[in-house]
Amino acid sequence: MSLAVLYSRACEGINAPLVDVEVHLANGLPALAIVGLPEKAVQESKDRVRGALVNSRFEFPARRITINLAPADLPKDGGRFDLPIALGVLAASGQISNEALNQYEFIGELALSGELRPVKGVLPVALAARDAGRALVVPQESAAEAALVSGIDIYPVRYLLEICEHLTQGNQIPCYTAPPKSGRTTSSLDLSDVRGQLHAKRALEIAAAGNHSLLMIGPPGTGKSMLASRLPSILPSMTEAEALETAAVLSVSSHGFNAEHWACRPFRQPHHTASGIALVGGGSNPRPGEISLAHNGVMFLDELPEFDRRVLEVLREPLESGHITISRAARQAEFPARFQLIAAMNPCPCGYLGDSSRNCKCSADKVARYRDRISGPLMDRIDMHIEVPRLPTALLHRSTDEFIEESASVRRRVETARNRQLQRIGHKNSAIGRPNSALSSREVETVCALDDAARTLLYRAMEKLKLSARAYHRILKVARTIADLDGHNAIQIAHVSEAIGYRRLDRQE
């Protein structure tokens, strides 16, 4: 037998399409060729495989070796095919048994010594292998990540020799038994660290409950960054599916996934000098950007007007669709990007407009230019804007603030309100539940119906405060979330009036 076929997987966005690794030995001058759109790292695989085989005391066949990675039009990158290529060479030359190979999928990079090195993107591979009903052989260091997927046998391997013995002599390597998933690890950041700012905390709770985007405006040092970084601590727990998706994005990113962060909602805070590519992802071998790393979590844009306007504009599409497609010359990749946008800004360039403690030095013109840096369409996608004013110093020092509440108790209210939303929409349309922020305009009509008194109030407010027509739907959705937090099926006048209060910037138009 001079042909061996093994299964492995490539990396495309957060998917892991199947790759057949075919190894054929033919008579002729000794040579080794890899075909099937391999990138440079895969081409170099030849040398690593040769070194690893020789150092593991195998014979490197002195024949004409052709390795075909199929399908040929799928780009293949990285050292992940080293292991299946090495095993393919051994099987095709009769040095290991060919029999059981098709029950497994293989992935791993080889060191010249025959040791296996971890690879990126193992989690999506494990998901796909499970769906295909095959066991997965991975480098030892990648096993914990692969084992986050339940219902699949994972074989952790340290050396090439180990897996060869396993394949030839039968089950030598025990299946990896994953430690129980830790679930949500409690963050060290707690909402109770923030003194005062009850209005802002209430807004944060509403934003958390309905997955609403929020812009905080206030002078320097009033706690805006503090509040934003504590939002994940009050968000509802992740479902298994959500946790897997978020982990899969991290798994294919350059950061890699740390199994300790399982089911923790991500919090990303890109700097305002970040480029468009850093934010939405890209590169010749497309990698996820900040918006995808924040999938199912929070993206915090601090000092919003300092961001390049063009960079912010690229956020508009994923904010609506919840995913991003990156097209590069040879390849295309899609990453999920359903994130909650939280932003903060000072009211003016010097930061002290409307602050009682200091005088603002900015002219009206300068303030207008500063605010204009954020485009209308982006502002349109932000549900709530609030002021975070300076606290009286006495309140900051008070050690026993009677209104201090811990994140855990706020989160319980948020979870109850979110469950109401998920059941309501899921039940009616028999689709997966969605938070209020994701209601379509047709759903808003039915789910956010107002009684006469509430409608009159809203119309009057729109006229008096010159609220834009855009603001209308946002206010209704936020009012729906407030009613959900209140445990009401019908939106009351008080809910609408509170929601109108969260449109601070509209009032100045």
Ligand SMILES: Nc1ncnc2c1ncn2[C@@H]1O[C@H](COP(=O)(O)OP(=O)(O)OP(=O)(O)O)[C@@H](O)[C@H]1O
């Ligand atoms: N409400 C508060 N409760 C407790 N500490 C606070 C509060 N507000 C501010 N602080 C203290 O001030 C520091 C700065 O707060 P933070 O970074 O959140 O301000 P900011 O509003 O984001 O300011 P900037 O506009 O300059 O970014 C915090 O690290 C904290 O020590």
Ligand SMILES: [Mg+2]
């Ligand atoms: Mg800040």
